[in-house]
Structures are given as structure tokens and as C-alpha cells.
Amino acid sequence: MQTTQPSGLRETQxxxxxxxxLETMMTLLxxxxxxxxxxxxxxxxxxxxxxxxxxxxxNRNDILVHLLNVTMREVKALSLTQKNLDPVxxxxxxxxxxxxQFTAKEDAYxxxxxxxxxxxxxxxKSYEQSPHQLYLELMQEAEAQGVFLPEIGADLVAxxxxxxxxxxxxxxxxxxLNTAQFSMQVTIGFQTVIAAxxxxxxxxxxxxxxxxxxxxxx
Numbered sequence: 221m222q223t224t225q226p227s228g229l230r231e232t233q234x235x236x237x238x239x240x241x242l243e244t245m246m247t248l249l250x251x252x253x254x255x256x257x258x259x260x261x262x263x264x265x266x267x268x269x270x271x272x273x274x275x276x277x278x279n280r281n282d283i284l285v286h287l288l289n290v291t292m293r294e295v296k297a298l299s300l301t302q303k304n305l306d307p308v309x310x311x312x313x314x315x316x317x318x319x320x321q322f323t324a325k326e327d328a329y330x331x332x333x334x335x336x337x338x339x340x341x342x343x344x345k346s347y348e349q350s351p352h353q354l355y356l357e358l359m360q361e362a363e364a365q366g367v368f369l370p371e372i373g374a375d376l377v378a379x380x381x382x383x384x385x386x387x388x389x390x391x392x393x394x395x396x397l398n399t400a401q402f403s404m405q406v407t408i409g410f411q412t413v414i415a416a417x418x419x420x421x422x423x424x425x426x427x428x429x430x431x432x433x434x435x436x437x438x
Contacts, residue, residue, distance in 0.1 A: 234276060237266070237268055237272065237276055238276050238277060238286075240266045240267065240268070241262065241266045241268065241273060241276065241277055241283065242277075242283065242286065242287055242290065243266075244262055244265045244266040245257075245262055245280075245283045245284075245287065246287070246325060246328045247265075247328075248261065248262065248265065249327065249328035249329075249331045249332065250325060250327045250328045253331070254280075254284075254331045254334075254335055257280060258280070259273060259274075259279055259280055262280065262283065281335065281339050284332050284335040284336050284339065285336055285339060287332050288332060288333075288336050291318070291321055291322075292350065292351070292354075294321075295314055295317050295318060295321070295354070296354055298317065299313065299314055299317075299354065299358075306362070306365070307358045307359070307361035307362040307365065307367070308358075308362050308367060308414060308418075308422065310358055311354075311355055311358040311359065311362075311381065311410070312407075312410050312411075314351065314354050314355070314358070315351070315381075315385055315406045315407070315410055316403075316406070316407070318351065318385075318389075319402060319403050319406050322389070322392075323392075323399045323402065323403070326399065329393075330392070330393045330394075330395065333389060333390065333392075333393035334393050334394065337390060337393070350382070351381075351382055351385050351386070352378060352379070352382035355377075355378040355381045355382055355385075356374060356375060356378035358378075359374035359375075359377045359378045359381070360374040362374065362377075363377075366419065367418055367419060367422050368417050368418055368419065369417055369418070369419060372417040376417075377413065377414075377417055380413045380417075381410060381413055384406070384409035384410065384412075384413060385406060385409070385410075388402055388405040388406050388409060389402075391405075407429070408430055411426040411427075411429040411430045412426075412430065414426040415427050415430065
């Protein structure tokens with residue numbers, strides 16, 4: 221008689237296989253171009269069958285989106301642990317954390333960002349959790365604390381922060397910025413947005429950050 225595995229064990233095994241697939245994809249992306257990677261190669265190197273690959277995550281494009289979703293879930297969870305920071309500081313931390321995550325494996329993540337951007341444009345859909353939602357939640361907290369000028373709403377600030385970050389990210393992904401330039405653009409871009417719409421006290425803090433931000437060597 222066949223023994224059925226407990227559901228908890230099955231889910232643990234599925235999650236382990238998903239993790240192996242994602243790790244395999246990152247390794248492949250660090251070695252070759254995305255267009256040279258096939259679903260069969262991913263499955264083979266991850267030690268799973270093609271049906272299992274499709275069942276657990278999907279095709280090559282789905283894996284790219286999943287990789288970005290994992291990163292966004294991680295940054296959201298970690299941002300909640302930054303209890304010593306106010307909402308504006310936590311929002312700046314979000315951008316800095318993402319820069320560090322993406323540039324730590326830049327050859328792979330440049331391709332992930334380019335691929336997900338192309339998927340989003342062609343399918344008219346975005347990935348699961350973008351920085352915009354995180355910025356909005358944090359800017360709503362900041363608005364409640366009186367950080368912004370009276371006529372400025374959290375949604376406007378969040379949109380400007382997201383556009384700033386997304387622009388820097390895409391430019392970096394297409395190799396228009398190096399790592400140091402990417403980091404500087406996100407840092408100064410963030411503080412520029414805050415300086416433009418904050419009350420005097422926060423504006424001065426933002427201006428001080430801009431003045432003291434390290435500049436990369438040409």
C-alpha cells in the first residue's frame with residue numbers, strides 16, 4: 221500500500237525545489253545571456269523534471285518574476301524590523317537595501333530586471349510587490365507625522381520616489397550606470413524628492429544628506 225506524505229512535508233519539499241530552481245537560474249544568469257538559457261537546461265541543472273518546473277514556478281519568464289518577488293518580499297519583511305528608523309529613514313533604507321541586493325550579483329540581476337521589465341511592458345502587468353507599494357505605506361506614515369507640506373499627499377511622494385528608483389534601476393540594468401553611480405543616484409534622488417516637499421526641518425536633513433553623499437570617482 222502506498223504511503224501518503226504529510227502535507228507539511230510535501231510543502232517543505234516543494235519549497236526546497238523552488239529554492240533550487242531559483243538558485244540555478246541565478247547561477248546560469250551569472251554565466252550566460254538569458255536568451256541562451258532554456259527551460260530544459262534550468263530543469264536539468266536544478267535536478268527536476270520539466271513538468272515539475274512548470275508546476276512549481278512556470279517557464280523561464282515566470283522564474284524571472286519569481287526572483288524579483290522573492291527579493292521584494294524580503295525587503296518588505298526586513299523593513300518592518302527597522303524599528304529605530306522613522307518612516308522617511310526606512311524608505312531610504314528600502315532603496316539602499318535593494319541597491320545592495322541587486323549589485324551583489326549584478327550580472328544576474330541586470331538580466332532579471334531587463335527581463336521582468338520587458339515582461340511587464342508586453343503583458344501590461346507588473347510583478348507581485350513593487351517598491352511603489354512599500355514607499356506608499358511608509359509615506360502614509362510620514363504624512364501622518366507631519367513630515368510633508370500641507371498640500372502634499374503621500375501618494376504623490378510615493379509615486380515620485382518610485383519613478384526615481386525605477387529610472388535609476390532600469391538605467392543600471394541596461395548598463396547606463398555602474399554600481400557606484402546607481403547607489404549615488406538612488407541616494408541623492410531620494411533626498412531630492414524629500415527636500416522638495418518636506419517641512420523645513422526634514423528639508424534641511426535631506427539637503428545635508430545630499431551635500432554629504434559620497435560621489436563616485438569618474
